[in-house]
Amino acid sequence: MAGTIDVITLEGAGITLREHRPEDLEAVHRWHGDHEVMKYLSWGADTLEESLLYLADCIRDRRKPRRDRYRLAIELPDGVVAGCAAIHWRGRGHSGGDGRLGCFLARDYQGRGIARDATRLLIGFGFGDLGMHRISATCLEGNTRSRRALQDLGFVYEGTMRSHSSRDGRWLDRHFYSLLKEEWGRGEQKRPINVKA
Numbered sequence: 001m002a003g004t005i006d007v008i009t010l011e012g013a014g015i016t017l018r019e020h021r022p023e024d025l026e027a028v029h030r031w032h033g034d035h036e037v038m039k040y041l042s043w044g045a046d047t048l049e050e051s052l053l054y055l056a057d058c059i060r061d062r063r064k065p066r067r068d069r070y071r072l073a074i075e076l077p078d079g080v081v082a083g084c085a086a087i088h089w090r091g092r093g094h095s096g097g098d099g100r101l102g103c104f105l106a107r108d109y110q111g112r113g114i115a116r117d118a119t120r121l122l123i124g125f126g127f128g129d130l131g132m133h134r135i136s137a138t139c140l141e142g143n144t145r146s147r148r149a150l151q152d153l154g155f156v157y158e159g160t161m162r163s164h165s166s167r168d169g170r171w172l173d174r175h176f177y178s179l180l181k182e183e184w185g186r187g188e189q190k191r192p193i194n195v196k197a
Contacts, residue, residue, distance in 0.1 A: 007062060008070055010121040015114060017072040017085050017121050020058040024073055027081035028055050031106040039167055040143040041104060074118050082109040085118040087126050096133025099126045116149045123153065127181045134180055140165055141173040150177045154184065
C-alpha cells in the first residue's frame with residue numbers, strides 16, 4: 001500500500017466499521033468490563049480507566065505515520081456501537097504481508113452474525129486496501145462461535161497450541177487459522193464493500 005489511510009469507514013450490509021471516537025467510551029466499557037465477553041480474549045475484564053486507555057490508544061493509532069493497527073467500532077444502523085473489529089500487521093513484505101484479525105461484541109449482540117459480517121469486511125480491507133497476502137486468526141478452546149465463523153469464512157485450521165492461555169485458573173488450548181488472498185476470491189466469501197478513506 002502506497003500511503004497511510006488516516007480515517008477508515010467500511011460499510012457492509014447492516015453494519016459499519018469506523019474509527020473509534022471519544023464518545024464510544026460507555027460502549028467500549030460495556031464489553032471490556034464484562035468478564036463473560038472477555039473470557040476468550042488475551043486480557044481480562046477492564047476497569048473503566050483501562051477501557052479509557054484502550055480507547056485513547058485506538059484513536060491514537062490513526063495518527064501514526066506508519067499505521068500497523070486498525071481497531072474499528074462496529075456500529076449498527078441505529079447508531080449503537082456493538083463491539084470492536086481489528087486487523088493488524090504481523091509482518092510486511094514487497095509481495096504483501098501477514099495480518100492478524102479479531103472481533104468481539106457486547107453480550108447483547110452475540111449470536112446474530114454481526115461478528116461474521118465484521119470479519120468479512122476486515123478480510124476484504126486486509127487483502128484489498130492493505131495488500132496483505134495472508135490473514136490469520138486464533139480462538140481459545142470453548143469459543144465455538146468464533147471457530148464456526150472462521151470456518152464458514154473459509155479459514156483453514158493450522159493447528160493448536162496446547163495450554164496456551166490461562167483463564168480463571170485453567171489452561172486452555174489456542175486454535176490457529178489462516179486464509180490466503182487467493183483463497184478469499186473463491187466461493188461465496190467475497191462480498192463487495194464500500195471503503196471510505
